[in-house]
Amino acid sequence: MKPSVASLYQAVEIAQDIPPLLIGERSNTNGSKRFRDCLLAEDFDGCLRIGLEQEAQGAQILDLCSAYAGRDETADLTRLVKLYAESVKIPIMIDSTTPTCIEACLKLYPGRCIINSINLEDGGRTLDKVCRLAKKYGAAVVALTINEQGMAMTADEKVATARQIYELAVGKYGLRPQDILFDPLTFTIGAGDENLLDAAIQTLEGIRRIKQELPGVFTVLGLSNISFGLPPAARKILNSVFLHEAVEQGLDAAIIDPGKILPLAQISEEDRAFCFDLIYNRDQGLDKSPLMRFIDHFAERVEVDEADETQEKRPEEALHQKIVRGDKDGIEDILAALLDRYPPLEIVNQILVPAMRHVGELFGKGELLLPFVLQSAEAMKKSVAWLEPHMQKVDQEEGTKVLLATVQGDVHDIGKNLVDILLSNNGYKVFNIGIKVPAETIIAKARELTVNIIGLSGLLVKSAIVMQESLPQYREAGLKMPILLGGAALTSEFVATSCVPNYDAPVVYCADAFAGLKALKDYEAGQLKSTVAAPKNGQPRMKPGVKDVNIDRSHPVPEPPFYGLRHVTDIDPAKLFPYVNEQALFRGRWGYRRTASSSAEDYLELTRTTVMPLYEDLKKRALAEGLLQPKAAYGYFRCYSEGNTLYVESDDEVMPFDFPRQSSPPYLCIADYYRTREEGGDIAAFFVVTIGDKIAVETRRLFEADAYHDYLMLHGFSVEVTDALAEYWHEVMRRELGIAVEKPADMTGYVTQGYQGSRYGFGYPACPDLDAHKMLFKLLEPEAIGVTLTETMEMVPEVSTSAIIAHHPQAKYFAV
């Protein structure tokens, strides 16, 4: 008998005479808004209707997914499975990664279904459970080529991961090859991502080789990812052509919207040629990329509201659009055409600068995300660089001049550099004089360069104080230009009340780089004014924290594996990735936030097709190029508390770590979590960890090469991997102390401190003072792992972090 799946009513062969087997994708809470809305409204008949429609459109199997945060997946999916089993003639595919939910559905279903899906992301724990279920209930499984290192991008990786899964599923759990449908993953070739130019080729090759090297197995693809980022009409055609090519390589099944696939015969030869060039990344000896030619060719096909994409655009509009879209491709041709008509400076001032302002407005309205703004800035930079040789020297002396610096003692420069990128690509002359700059140097440079405005930046709490305290120096030096202040520790209240009175010209708080740009515009309009404290209901910011003040004094003190310090230099960087806070990375560091106009599904698709591939690529690159060199200096020391002080005993001396106490209830202080001498003393644990200077050097190189987008990406990545190392090393130390009874199940568990004790970073809200680093460095000697201190006690390289670890179960985050 040929391998088949079955409903109560019919059997369907997986290998169709005319492939592929069509699996409908719309009965899915994550893929279809309509289906999700029905489910949320408990309209199960509506959910069923979506299945029946797909059946009518030609689907041969229906994927069924009810996963939705906040709802009971098992209750929903079992109810839907029952309903579909009775009313839909074709078999179903159970789309869930929760083994208990899968089993509940398998028990109910009166036929043979497919489980969607398994992978090796968690090292095989879930795969173990699901394969056993597949064996027990005789189900088939979809297997995604993902392992602990991430999603397989190249054909080699796809085949290797498939083989890994095959060996487990067949060799260990006794499934037959024909029970497995491998999905070698599809990534978009429609968004212009340099790293994905050959993504379609890799997927097609993956299909061919999996079929060849693992005889008997089937292949399946989630097809529509291939065209994400393109207009709907073009997507339909590209999806259909790509499906045809995939079937040629041996694809057995496709998960698709059956209403949105065209037979190849309905697609003209000419249309197909553009699709083939894009799929196979063929430049055909032309200057324009296959993607640009594809977009141009299908431009007329788009809906009426997008009709501005026609080819006969005036070059002025074309340039404007290139900048707004952040598309550098072929921009020289447009500039050359414009240079016949306008002087170069006019092109800059009349077309390029207004386009960048439009980009800023779109960002301000929440319609454009930061990474795309940076791509626009790159297109701007490229245009200006191309025009510069045609300009006379005198042109560059015009315009407002800005001096930028990160203040004394502070090494953080991402904020300052984003301001630099934005201002210099909006037509301002920027002098970026670097990090750790003393006030005297800033004053001297401001005079020498006759700048119109100074911008000061700094991340640390300490830097806010430096700004406040150095302003009188600027006043005494007789400077009269406005000063802009930016940094994570600043608030408009602080600037208004503590900084503005210290200087005679306007002092302005800028919450982000765009606020800096706005300040420059205000300056040019003669409207720049000092920040005034906005009385926000007169309420100071809330101070969250535990309200529990009775700290249990009898909690046992764990036994450390050793006393003193140790240095560890052989940490496997790949082990850090599971500890990366992806939400903080994607949304916070990278700025891939959900815009006002996008839905949860849009965001999910952005994540899946743009952000995740970027992240996967960075992980691979970081490992391949040895950019991550994680090291730790750590130790355990006898200690006892006395009031606000923790006395830490090293070999030859007792070091007093003074911690601040909250000034309002419950008056917490880190020292409270340790026993006093009378109570028998305690142990204190510390670490300094770093991922090494190599990634910092590469990050700087990207900024200097004007690769703004990649600069932001690598910088955010390095910061979050540093945090991941801290999280990982904290766990290692909890294990060594014997207090890591159970690992948090996922990243949320780490974010919410779902473990015993707490880790307080020096410089953070519970112990903001960095001076403790002086003693910490004596205790741990982290110079041996390449970490040193600046004169203001900040660690270098920036990708380092330090902490004191409290083992007491009541110890959690708080702010003083």
Next chain:
Amino acid sequence: MRYICANCGYVYDPAVGDPMNAIPPGTAFADLPDNWVCPLCYADKSNFDPLD
């Protein structure tokens, strides 16, 4: 509707409220006071994205 902190990944769930800031269950994100901050990383409301 739940909201997520872009700075640290903390999720504000109206069904749970926020005990660290003494916010009772049943409080919609929009109804949180303007001076409310993330209980884990102290980022203000503008740093939150809708999640659902």
